[in-house]
Amino acid sequence: MNPDAPAPALTPAEAEAVPPAYHAGVAVQLAALREQARLVEAFPLPDELEPAAVFVP
């Protein structure tokens, strides 16, 4: 965690979906979620690999 980093903020479109009182807290959580989402998006998977409707380990 970098204490000098600017506080995360919601985009105007995101802010419309969240009550103003919660913007700051949600922006922090969304920044952490996006960090994980980037890893998922960057992961190379074959096109034919499909998800299981009911997962079987």
Next chain:
Amino acid sequence: MTVPAELAHQIAARIRARETSAAEVVLAALERIARHDGELNCFTAVLRERALADAESLDRRIAAGEEPGPLAGVPFGVKDLFDVAGVVTLAGSKILAGGHPARRDAPLVQRLRAAGAVLVGCQNMDEFAYGFTGENAHYGATRNPHDLARVAGGSSSGSAAAVAAGLTPLSLGSDTNGSIRVPASFCGIFGLKPTFGRLPRTGSFPFVHELDHLGPFARCTADLALAYDALQGHDAGDAACAMRPAEPSAGALGQGIAGLRAGVLDEWFAEGASAQALEAVERVARAFDSAQRVVLDEARSARAAAFCITCASGAELHLDRLRARPQDFDPATRDRFYAGTLLPATVVGKAQRLRRWFAGQARALFERVDILLAPATPVVAPLIGQKTLRLGDAEVPVRPNIGIYTQPISFIGLPVVAVPVWAGANLPIGVQVIAPPWHERRALQVAAHLEREGIVGARGFP
């Protein structure tokens, strides 16, 4: 605080031998709860009248010569997301408190009762099971019996702390990303997260349908296996519950670990771990004739995918409540659910496909080893209210990072027994004993061997 020596199998044996009665045992448990729960905060409801009535009924059946079951008279508690007849299922929330009481017990509660166990209460948890610390804005934090200033771990906080403190010898919890294994680690007890689909979740309040598991806590492997054996079996109410026959485990605990090949998970499962966590895994690994370091490829991405699915699916489940009563959520839960509503669907779809790919990596690894070992948590129990922890060189937020080693494993539904190790400190830390799908018995067999060798085990209090 002192922990009574009696374990579940000892209690059941004494009751079956008519050395004591179920009513005496249950009354003693209720007295322990009354004495200690004020400081521990394990229970959200104590079912005194119902428990005593059940115990007296059991005593009458025993007096009539009926078979009382393998868990005869054993008191147990359940995380407050299991339906209990006549009680409102809170799931750690304020919002559900105004709902209707459950009409019947969840099947797993019914199964423990059918085995002779006696339900004594419902137990505290993180709101809607979304947390690893057991700090709940509505019902307070569950305190760790080994150090009251520390968290018990979550989200099955009350269930783990109650067993660790000897309030009851058994309890039931749930595990979506680590919520059985994390509190078992912090509280120094055994916890079993079975294979995804092994135990039915019917009658339990969901968190993330595609990741939720239910399972037991105990202070020894014999009790854990007895409970697990009583819980097994298909239930049509859970679409994910496998049509598999019960595979009893209690009789396999003495088989030892000769010939088993252990793999110590490296890279992601060692990065950032504290010295205690690494030492705990090493101690367990040394018990095997053959232990090698192995890598489960892309565990970091698997953990990220579990993180995204959890946030988005949890948000979808609670969207109406989030829109109608946001002020009544625990702020820590509410802000993450709102964030989940803003995650693109494309990420969730990709994460689900990544899940299938990652399961294949684990299957391939299990062709080389029979059992995998990894820390359950990177650190011992943090302090209540602690906001950050150190992972290697980085200072990171506590809440999302306690489960970094459990999340990739539950993501692909592998069965795990969390075993308690006392590695140098006065606080315990858990090790995950991970088996291939449907091989809970092997994980229990390893845990039992480690327990017999004195490498792992629950402890009492000074």
